[in-house]
Amino acid sequence: MFESLANIPHEELESRFEAVRSHLRDVAPEAGGILIFSRLNIYYFTGTLGQGALWIPLEGNPVLMIRKGVERARLEAGLEPHPFKSYGQIPEVCAEAGSPLTATVGAETAGLTWQLSNLLTAKLSETTFQPADHAVALAKAVKSTWELNIMRKVGQRHHRCLHELIPEVIKPGMSEREISHKAWEVFFANGHQGLMRMQAHGEEAFLGHVAAGNSGNYPSIFNGPLGLRGEHPASPYMGYAGKLWNEGEPLGMDIGFIVEGYHTDKTQTYWAGPASSIPDEVRRAHDFCMEMQQWVADNARPGATPEELYLYCASQAEERGFGDGFMGLGENKVPFIGHGIGLTIDEWPPLAKKFRDPLKPGMVIAVEPKQGIPGVGMVGVENTFEITEDGARCITGDEFDIICVE
Incomplete structure (x- = not known):
């Protein structure tokens, strides 16, 4: 019924994934991937201004998780969106998508308020987080x-x-x-x-x-x-x-x-x-x-x-x-x-x-x-x-x- 107004080319998104992975290895060497939370950086890596989270593992396929706007994300994003409601569902959603969270995760810390970051760390108590915003900044530069x-x-x-x-x-x-x-x-x-x-x-x-x-x-x-x-x-x-x-x-x-x-x-x-x-x-x-x-x-x-x-x-x-x-x-x-x-x-x-x-x-x-x-x-x-x-x-x-x- 509807068509996307515009889409970022697939090869463009793939090059962005590879760039942030490369920088993540230097910025947060113990992390097995990065979790993105800000709408604008979700857009940068997927093509949709999504409300939710994006998991980009060093190995495996990225996982786009959307709380609101799943149908729009299906039109715009270069990834299939996965609906979710709570941060506590992130490990389950990623595992079901075939790209489970690693023990140590790089986090886009600027993409969350202090309140939400406390909620995230409480929900994912078995996960260790490392700041990884600079990997995103270098990729986008x-x-x-x-x-x-x-x-x-x-x-x-x-x-x-x-x-x-x-x-x-x-x-x-x-x-x-x-x-x-x-x-x-x-x-x-x-x-x-x-x-x-x-x-x-x-x-x-x-x-x-x-x-x-x-x-x-x-x-x-x-x-x-x-x-x-x-x-x-x-x-x-x-x-x-x-x-x-x-x-x-x-x-x-x-x-x-x-x-x-x-x-x-x-x-x-x-x-x-x-x-x-x-x-x-x-x-x-x-x-x-x-x-x-x-x-x-x-x-x-x-x-x-x-x-x-x-x-x-x-x-x-x-x-x-x-x-x-x-x-x-x-x-x-x-x-x-x-x-x-x-x-x-x-x-x-x-x-x-x-x-x-x-x-x-x-x-x-x-x-x-x-x-x-x-x-x-x-x-x-x-x-x-x-x-x-x-x-x-x-x-x-x-x-x-x-x-x-x-």
């Missing part, structure tokens, strides 16, 4: 050609919206909230699917940040450099109805784009007025950010480490007088210059200190050098890059300068 093709499409639409279409529908004198609504109209008209996802516990994303003038330095709870007032203290996202974008002010729009579950990240800086009205301080800061983005793109080759990329940019900021505002002013300053991206906005790896695992071809990173200027706002760039043998290739456009709107 390297994108397949199938994933890259989706993300390249997302990036093209993203650039067109922020660089070509939005400048035609915004103008100085609009409030941040009005500008946010125009951005939604443009994004939805070009296929944006609305719901964006964060991996870090408690982080949320709604459209993105729209910050006019010194809103770009407003105290932020979000783990990013661009400040914003937001809608309200209960929803400090998007833009504030009471703040107008005035002549002679920058406007920062840090807005993600999502199609078919995959994100790209991009920030575009606009200026209210002609190019001749941009102060030298603003111009120099933005030029520095573009220069750092290009340096990262040139040097983010396979074998380079995230730490190397971060330390170079941070040292250049200090040496050239941008240290105080680089990557945020005051408490808004963040200790990274970018992050992995894919099914969530904040994936592995962070471009930060102590992250020394080398980059690999197929990784996708968002690079976001930004500069806070006291009393003025924030300028800078962010774009999404695919790691190739020759360096990082931008998939969200090739023009990064300030766009002037009069």
